[in-house]
Amino acid sequence: xxxxxxxxxxxxxxxxxxxxxKGPGTLATAYLVIYNVVMTAGWLVIAVGLVRAxxxxxxxxxxxxxxxxxxxxxxxxALLEILHCAVGIVPSSVVLTGFQVxxxxxxxxxxxxxxxxxxxxxxxxxxxxxxxxxEIIRYSFYTFSLLNHLPYLIxxxxxxxxxxxxxxxxxxxxxxxxxxxPYVQKTGLYSVTLPNKYNFSFDYYTFLILxxxxxxxxxxxxxxHMLRQRKKVLGHVExxxxxx
Amino acid sequence: xxxxxxxxxxxxxxxxLCFLDKVEPNAxxxxxxxxxxxxxxxxxxxxxxxRLDPKGKSLKDEDVLQHLPxxxxxxxxxxxxxxxxxxxxxxxTEYAGxxxxxxxxxxxxxxxxPPKYDFTTxxxxxxxxxxxxxxxxxxxxLLETLFVHxxxxxxxxxxxIFKNCTYYWGFAAWxxxxxxxxxxxPPTYGEQQVKMALIIFLFCQIGNFSIHIALRNLRPxxxxxxxxxxxxxxxxxxxxxxxxxxxxxxELGSWLGxxxxxxxxxxxxxxxxxxxxxxxxxxxxxxSYLKEFRDYPPLRSPIxxxxx
Numbered sequence: 001x002x003x004x005x006x007x008x009x010x011x012x013x014x015x016x017x018x019x020x021x022k023g024p025g026t027l028a029t030a031y032l033v034i035y036n037v038v039m040t041a042g043w044l045v046i047a048v049g050l051v052r053a054x055x056x057x058x059x060x061x062x063x064x065x066x067x068x069x070x071x072x073x074x075x076x077x078a079l080l081e082i083l084h085c086a087v088g089i090v091p092s093s094v095v096l097t098g099f100q101v102x103x104x105x106x107x108x109x110x111x112x113x114x115x116x117x118x119x120x121x122x123x124x125x126x127x128x129x130x131x132x133x134x135e136i137i138r139y140s141f142y143t144f145s146l147l148n149h150l151p152y153l154i155x156x157x158x159x160x161x162x163x164x165x166x167x168x169x170x171x172x173x174x175x176x177x178x179x180x181x182p183y184v185q186k187t188g189l190y191s192v193t194l195p196n197k198y199n200f201s202f203d204y205y206t207f208l209i210l211x212x213x214x215x216x217x218x219x220x221x222x223x224x225h226m227l228r229q230r231k232k233v234l235g236h237v238e239x240x241x242x243x244x
Numbered sequence: 245x246x247x248x249x250x251x252x253x254x255x256x257x258x259x260x261l262c263f264l265d266k267v268e269p270n271a272x273x274x275x276x277x278x279x280x281x282x283x284x285x286x287x288x289x290x291x292x293x294x295r296l297d298p299k300g301k302s303l304k305d306e307d308v309l310q311h312l313p314x315x316x317x318x319x320x321x322x323x324x325x326x327x328x329x330x331x332x333x334x335x336x337t338e339y340a341g342x343x344x345x346x347x348x349x350x351x352x353x354x355x356x357x358p359p360k361y362d363f364t365t366x367x368x369x370x371x372x373x374x375x376x377x378x379x380x381x382x383x384x385x386l387l388e389t390l391f392v393h394x395x396x397x398x399x400x401x402x403x404x405i406f407k408n409c410t411y412y413w414g415f416a417a418w419x420x421x422x423x424x425x426x427x428x429x430p431p432t433y434g435e436q437q438v439k440m441a442l443i444i445f446l447f448c449q450i451g452n453f454s455i456h457i458a459l460r461n462l463r464p465x466x467x468x469x470x471x472x473x474x475x476x477x478x479x480x481x482x483x484x485x486x487x488x489x490x491x492x493x494x495e496l497g498s499w500l501g502x503x504x505x506x507x508x509x510x511x512x513x514x515x516x517x518x519x520x521x522x523x524x525x526x527x528x529x530x531x532s533y534l535k536e537f538r539d540y541p542p543l544r545s546p547i548x549x550x551x552x
Contacts, residue, residue, distance in 0.1 A: 200422065
């Protein structure tokens, strides 16, 4: 299901050595390094913002407001990753990446931003912290991988922290959607009723409930996929003395 | 007459699964599949993929042993395609669903709309027309499946029936719900719009049927030959001059007509999704035509003249 990097054979010069060069060309690599460095920095900004706000206020409450703008900016910026897969400079499935990024963007804009009343909920902090730590590790992992100097610590962190962060983030997300439900129902947010010219209706309240239900089949699949990846990547610990 | 020996290995594990000796040189892959089936009854021929190379393409049932690049001891690799179901069965099931489901909404069967509307009929004549068109479309598809189409492959993977039925049945229910709803709003431009839409719909239905007949006539009964389709005396087939898969072009046109007729957003979505899928299929077919026929007409586009 994952799309191989199809664009590469056009960018890599044919020096007749018959070596099939997989992965992005030089220009694409430079771009991706910059992209991943910028994203790492962005999520670090969010992390620092959270810590500073906590120290200043002395409580966990309402920390969302202190990092609202960079969170929206950098999480939305991740949409570019779908483009990277579509163009072929990143060897991942467009569908899978699209799904993952869209679910984050959905929570950021269609839930947290749109339903003001949930912004002060502690569940928001729960998923924001989970996302922040995960993304800092993930983007530095990509940066180092692209530069062919991946410290084992980063690889280990990338394939270990998720064990706690993933359930933590999912809990935060579900609690936040749940908290939004009464307000959505009351105000009819993003909902369309009949009759109308285009003979269409949409009940956002029901949609949110279905979204929550969808976590039941989806989360275990993604979680166990990561666990399997962990075994594959970290399983050969004894054979690794230095980074390739 | 020299006999061949045939060994069949598992493509993944390279285990020796079967050894056949004294195989006739003019034996076909289809016959070899039958022999393999005898020693492994769980793998009926339709689910066998036999290839020369573990990662290579499947050989065709018609391929003859002595014409393949193998020695007198031929080694083939086997891949299990999984449980198979016939194309005819899949088509009949996936098309019967929308026909029946739409009618359930049209007749306002209980538990769909508020109880006071049970078994009532819509007051808008376009709703009756839409039901006739939708039903006609699927009856046509069912009849074509039974009497017109000549399928290249006998079977497809079993999981496809669940995927395909979800798509067709799901969209049919979604569209039918709104068109037959008590609060349905007829098209903005009224009779003009509906009449225009009906003309487009009927034109494209006839067009689509003409193409199906033309394609059927390219292929003698029971054969799997492939030939370049050309325009016939029927004007509806003249579109072959510009397009490789005019059956899809006409199908798109039919659904655009139905969208215009019902002015219903879910119908527009269905048309869009169908268009995307048909474009993918048309491009693949166009590419395979170009690969197979050196003299393929260069003016043709896959699905939309000059555009796509």
